Every structure is written in structure tokens, then in C-alpha cells.
């Protein structure tokens with residue numbers, strides 16, 4: 154059976170039209186490759202059509218050959234330009250999805266902060282560690298001995314009044330100051346001693362804007378041969394100026410503590426007012442004797458102060474209760 158040249162021409166024309174419209178609607182490079190294989194591949198539709206060329210008369214073959222080439226080139230051209238377009242679209246989509254808009258608002262990540270009291274303790278401890286001091290701590294439940302007796306505080310001293318101290322049923326008490334750590338440390342160590350001791354203390358005080366039943370103190374103690382009141386003054390001056398500022402006016406006022414002799418209170422001039430910030434003095438020889446030190450050989454100085462009071466002065470906090478209330482609007486300011 155012979156085949157009409159017009160049949161093959163019609164087949165080629167149909168193939169061209171179908172291929173070109175399929176290429177136009179192809180949405181992906183994978184789909185485009187399928188079409189190429191389907192139309193122009195070795196076993197594709199074009200090869201199949203050309204396979205029937207053998208049935209044509211030899212005179213007709215060149216014409217069909219030429220037409221087949223034309224169809225092939227046209228389809229190939231469409232495939233190429235579609236591939237270029239799809240690749241460009243792919244790059245564009247990638248760029249768009251990866252674009253960083255630097256004008257967008259940032260994402261808020263809540264971050265914890267150091268509590269103002271801990272921050273204050275850290276600062277003070279850092280300063281004294283810088284001056285060669287070691288951190289020492291002691292228990293919050295104390296015996297009468299460490300809290301009072303060994304600190305040269307006689308039984309009839311007002312500091313031992315029932316109103317000031319929380320006594321426990323077993324005869325122990327909650328320490329009223331960090332001075333108890335002085336005794337505990339000296340019992341276990343030989344001079345020279347330089348310690349800084351932060352910790353929680355307890356007083357039977359009525360809570361108000363400047364008093365809390367539980368608060369924090371930092372204690373200092375230095376014992377060595379030949380320490381004098383001048384060493385005490387120089388140390389405290391260095392400390393207070395690092396805390397409050399280099400040109401801070403400081404004054405020492407004579408005072409009384411059972412465990413120091415002489416004793417002083419220190420005031421700083423802060424925002425136009427003299428504010429009392431700590432108590433201090435030369436360690437009383439009786440205290441040195443209590444721990445077995447020879448007061449003829451060793452002298453020393455001690456100081457103690459309230460952390461809350463320092464924080465209130467430095468940060469201008471009007472009410473001590475604010476530092477315990479866990480109100481984030483307050484705490485976030487530090």
C-alpha cells in the first residue's frame with residue numbers, strides 16, 4: 154500500500170501544532186523535557202512519522218525531508234525559548250522567596266535580667282575581689298554565740314532585744330547581720346585575712362518603705378599585722394568611689410558597735426544630701442581573743458552594710474518593697 158504525500162504533510166503539520174501548543178502551556182522544566190522526548194526524541198512522534206517515508210515514491214522524499222526538518226527546527230526553537238523563560242522564572246521565584254526586608258520590624262525575644270539586688274552584690278564583690286579579698290559565706294540559722302556573744306555583744310545589749318531578733322524554738326536564731334561570718338571564718342583560718350561576705354539577714358522589724366524583715370548585707374573583714382584605721386579609711390574610700398563616682402564626698406562619724414573599737418558610720422554626699430551607707434571600725438581586741446588570735450600581734454578592720462539601702466540610694470528607689478514584689482515593670486529597668 155502506497156501512502157499519499159499529502160497524508161504525511163498533514164501529519165507533520167498536526168504534530169507541529171500540537172507540539173507548539175503543548176510547549177506554550179508547559180509549566181515546569183520537567184514537563185518541557187517530557188515534551189521534547191515525546192516529539193523529537195529517538196522514539197518520538199517525529200521519528201514515527203518519518204518512519205513511514207519509506208513508503209513514499211523517491212521523488213517525493215526530499216520534499217517531506219525538508220518539511221520534517223522545518224518542523225523539527227520550529228519545535229526545537231520553541232522548546233529552547235520556553236526553557237529559557239522557565240529558568241528565568243525559577244531564578245526570579247527563588248530571589249523573591251529569599252529576599253530580606255531590612256525595614257521589617259524585629260522579632261521581640263524576651264530576655265532575663267540580673268535582679269537589682271544580685272547586680273549590686275556582684276558589683277561590690279567584684280570590687281573587693283579586685284582588692285584581693287576572698288568571698289566567704291555562713292549559715293542563716295545561727296547560734297547566739299556566733300551572732301552575738303563572740304562578737305562582744307553582752308547579754309544585756311539592746312541588739313539582743315527580743316524585738317529585733319527572730320528566735321527559733323530550739324534556742325538558735327536567724328542571724329541579724331553577716332558579722333557572724335567574721336567569727337566562723339576566723340575560727341577556721343589564720344591571719345592574714347581579707348574576706349567579703351554577702352548574705353541574707355533577718356530582723357523583727359515592721360515592714361515599711363525603708364524596713365524589711367528579710368534583707369541583705371555585705372560584710373568585710375581584714376586582719377593582719379599592723380592594720381590601722383587609715384587602712385580602713387583608704388579601703389572604704391576606694392570602694393565607695395568605685396561604686397558612686399570618683400569625686401564622691403565621704404565622711405566618717407564616730408559611732409558604736411560592740412565588735413569594733415573605735416567604730417564609725419560612713420556617710421556619702423549623694424544628690425545634695427548626706428546619706429548613711431555603712432558601719433565600720435577596728436576589730437575589738439575581745440573579738441580577736443574569742444577566736445584565739447593574739448591582739449598584741451594582730452589588728453584588723455571590719456565593715457557591714459545593707460545591700461537594699463545601697464541599691465535604693467544608687468538607683469533612687471523610693472520603697473524597699475519594690476525590690477521584692479517581682480513587678481516586671483520595675484525589674485525591667487535594671
Ligand code: DAH
Pocket residue numbers: 329330331332372373410412413431432433434454455456457458
Ligand atoms: N553588723 C552591723 C549591723 O548589722 C553592721 C556593721 C557595723 C558591721 C560595723 C561591721 C562593723 O562589721 O564593723 O548593723
